[in-house]
Amino acid sequence: MSYIAARREEEKERRRLEIVEAAEQLYAEHGWDAVTMDQVARRARLSRALLYVYFRDKEDLLFAITERALGELRRRFEAAAGEHELGIDQVSAMGLAYTLFQQERPFQFDACTRYHAHQTHEGAPNEAACAAGGDAVMAVMVRSLQRGIEDGSIRRDIGEPIKICVMLWAFTHGLIQIATTKAQEIARRGIEAGKFMEEGRAKLRELLAPRA
Amino acid sequence: MSYIAARREEEKERRRLEIVEAAEQLYAEHGWDAVTMDQVARRARLSRALLYVYFRDKEDLLFAITERALGELRRRFEAAAGEHELGIDQVSAMGLAYTLFQQERPFQFDACTRYHAHQTHEGAPNEAACAAGGDAVMAVMVRSLQRGIEDGSIRRDIGEPIKICVMLWAFTHGLIQIATTKAQEIARRGIEAGKFMEEGRAKLRELLAPRA
DNA sequence: TCCATATATTGACATGGTGTCAATTTGATG
């Protein structure tokens, strides 16, 4: 019966989710490198060997976590866009949303960092899903960029939206990453982190705004 | 005799350097995660245990590699600055130099990436040296920024040079990182990597240039 | 020259994590 098969699928999916959530908790608590598959298994109340039925290896599990992180980011970007009319305001809001995302879900931001640093190997089963998640995030941003170009809030000669999108993501991610990992060094120089990122976002906004 | 002691010191230093160079070779060949302390020891023709006399652990060895990478980067920044008169041209040249650094010494750039992603723990002996190396790189850039502000090639209201320096480094690093790790995805969209980074650098230069 | 001492170097070990596999349990089906 396909009824049964469907339920099996659902349960399998739920199990998978339980594993990912257990891994996320531990990730948040100890950082990815310190998380062991054994801990994940115990937290999800199953044997370590079973993890390998659901995920090829630890890296693959990380990709699954990263995909969820990118999904969360996409939702936040969509929400940010929904709160503004002008394209440039939407894009700006995404910059702020990314910052808040880091503050509220540092481990998910860390997953994104690892993903960005990782050379795409097309090795793990969940890597493709991850790439798709990244595309979805960018699609949201590209839409706002195009809107901005149309409504005149973003300079017309800014360039191809997709290219600008990748560029902005790279800039913004770099900014947030440095501001958080090197917070001590920055603070030691009397620079306040919040102000620093606010200024950074302002500078990026300048890039998009039409010449006065 | 201090003659002896001095020679001992020198030999110890040379040994240390041999280890780091062996590690660098393997890093360049296989990537850091795939490098084992055993491989490093064999390449440097000594026992694995001895590595732990010179470096507290693998992470500490990575910090030593990173310090050398930052030294190389500083030299390249200084050379870049030396080829131009205007402050903004010097800073621009550093952006290009960073890109070439990535292309010519990808593993050293990777070391910098890891360093940027790493939360500063003040754990490993070589971590401090690493931070100092980063400061030295920034000092070079700050000097050019100040020069630019003085010679009028950089807007006077750009902000504190040190702050702008951190920001530019973050932006530029993010740009190069994304352009290289996601080269495939970017290319798939018909964007040429070289052009992409060139445009990115141009945009950052716009940020610095005085309002027309 | 030979011993004493410090330093450099190593082999062997304990620990801990990963990924695999054969074996067992579970649960649906006839």
Added chain:
DNA sequence: CATCAAATTGACACCATGTCAATATATGGA
């Protein structure tokens, strides 16, 4: 109740890390 497939597990082999007691080497003094 017997059967079969899927889910689940315990135990294993492997490998890398970091440590330590033991050995080798070189220096300085008697």
